Amino acid sequence: MVDIDYSVYLVTGRELVPPGKTYADSLEEALQGGVTVVQVREKTADTGEFISIAAQTKTICQKYYVPLIINDRIDVALAVGADGVHLGQEDMPIAQARQLLPSGAIIGVSCNTREQVEEAVKAGADYVGIGAVYGTQTKSLTSPIIGVRGVGVRLEGLEGTGVKAVAIGGIKSENLWRTLHGSVSRNGRALDGVAVVSEIVASNEPKAAAEKLSKVFKAFQWEQLRAAQVQSTTISAHDVLGDVANLVHKIRNVGPLVHQITNHVVATQSANVTLAVGASPIMATEPAEMEDLAKICGGLLVNIGTMVASGVEGARLAGYYANKYRKPIVFDPVGIGASNFRKENVKGLLDLWQASVIKGNAGELAAFAGTTEVLSKGVDSVGSGFKDPVSFVRGLARKERCVIVLTGATDYISNGTNVVAISNGDPILGKITGSGCILGSCIASFCAAALHGTEVDFEESRLVDDAVFIGAITGTLVLTVASEFAVKKRQVGGPGTFLSGLIDTLWTLSAGDVRSHARIQIY
Template structure:
């Protein structure tokens, strides 16, 4: 009989040691299957043979009720005793050719791979699928001394699978917040191959609500696959949004959307939590109030955890990186509660300390919008075109900024905002160019930080608009509902238009008076003024 075709979408690797107190393994397993787990690997590193066989037998019995296949980690004897669909082996386990001889031609064999060379051997030895990892750091495996692959490294391995029929799942540190980043960021650069699924342990096993955890993971994976299927045959085209409404390509329509968000801010006064640069905290709070939102600057991990359900959006600006644990909790809870998360990686390319902390945060949660100047966006994009000079960018900027933001948006599965004399905003498909602004913005401390604050305010307004009106711009492969591209545009446009109005005032004599006038103009700004002054291009 031919080998069974497996659905690798949400691949649960068991681990009884991760179960929360009072949670029964078999109860957790059945709930996870009800939530949408498509494949189960029984992994028992410390059980003796008899216990392993019993766990595998009962696991298969439950999985059979849901028509979900079971694989056995490493132990060929357990697989043969229980009659599962196949095995998964590591690089130091039984060699694959020998395993194939022992288990026969019809069983599935998966092989863990950590690099390109191991992947090539897996293809040569006719593995049915490979497990790529570790993508990020994980508590389930000892990977000391080994480099985590990240989405980029995963994509390099996926390139090798083109035309081979070998399937691929990623494993290691994968959870709901960073899943979109992995799926979008690992699309192979040469062949556009994608993952067939993700292998997860603690995000399901350690959950008190494994059904809900599995369901959320399945929703993201299925949506990503639908989006890719819709784009099949459109060579070189990728969109984070399944379908782009043509009206969104009209400037007047965009400005009307911005006007609507301005009104929502005034009516709803969403709470915006800002873990931000101490240098700009007071000004950030003032501009938040000026546009109609309500600021709170909470950083304590316990406090931000409790606040998350109540906020409209969360801004993480790590200019002074003093509250990293609070940032990790705040970002993770924003993802869990599906609140917009705006990341401002201040001076991320300036020091190794900042680069390492940004990498740690981005592996812990998924930003909705990333805002930065040319040096910061260049560092995240691993570009050498623009250098960092402290918090500022050095040099003449990118030759093609639109291409840079579009590519980084695809890679990060986030809206990218590149600020400067001209601002560029992209979701990986569309690019908006904003040419408003005053030269005084370069002369005051924290103007970029304030722009991030306003983006967070309008992201909250966009989410409210979606929930109120069920608007058609939902990206269901992402964590947040609402048109976040327009939200980012609104934040930039309102800030830069207000800066122009402030600079034209007769009482503005320099940067000091401009700073106060800017807050006044943000407070007094009307949708009509934005419409009249807006300099927006769709590239």
């Protein structure tokens, strides 16, 4: 059997074809745009009509050398000589379908759980359709929505096999990038394709719709290849500190606007710190203005420290639009281990959008990663931290496909390849409320500055790229070096006066100060 390209997998739905366009015209335009597999799904047609539509579809698909899959009906597949069938969990077993179909026929199976994926592999499926990823109006759902992060768990059941995987359920061009980034197993197993219905079928321009999906998927594949190639790339402390110094200069010149949805306990000092480092803050939570803000801001900070149910929608939309307009997102899952409310909302947010940086202390990141190696009490860590923080942050960065910042006595920052350990910072930082929160503001400010003036396109840059990595390192260094300077000021007598001294120091801190006082180690 030839190797099948599952990247843009079209599931038909004749009822969705817009007025003025025929099913055949829509299908052919979609194939011209880059559809690589077509599945005919006819839930209400009688057998004769189903066969007629399938035969028409096959004729068009053959012109473009695209395989034809029939949903559910093996008899229809045999009648028209289709390339294969797609079976649901309640349909005919794979073994029986193999006996009826010709040798080399493609068989796919819908799977909602990892156990179903593993069973499909054992039964000899060629590919699995995993979902539903999002809610959909094109099909009544009988199984739970699993979200993009749930897809990665199910992909683990395919590791070491040649079985392909296609995600399905509510996938559109606007959420495709997040779907592909989030749907990756812990060991890097990614999707082989995405199944779409309304995005193409309901479009007045199905060719353009298919081209857009294909463009994003190819960019993701290129990124996967690039990521594999740079796994062994190393960086030097000299080069990192040079980039840091340049960024400290740059932020003063460009003054990026940084949107912050943050802990209201520290909103004022977060805004003041943002101003002190050279950026400009806007503290806004109203859902109705999130798209407008994403267009004008250089970056976004989402901090769940004092999140309430009514504020979740603002964070959802802010992240969604930041991804849409390719702005860096710094996510701070403050106190995630404290309640199921926080855990569930973090899951919901990261199922919707891709973070560029995730920062937290050992307890928070342990809870986020699902490990009990480090416990937390409220927003604080309990214990001495991770036994191997370097491996932890590198592994979590690869899994989450973003930069990870682990804060503590030593801060560890990784992009999934390199880890930078920063030993700066005075212990008094831990004695003021929200020192972690203001670090998030610093990081968001420098990430925004790092990407200021660049046009970020799918083919040209990753959400996890060198600029964001340097932005996270710079934000951490600037705050921790400033704390060492501030505590030595004559007017600083304790935590209260330290905070004002810290803001003053951030205002005057130079690139040379940061570079000469930085204590970093690279792994």
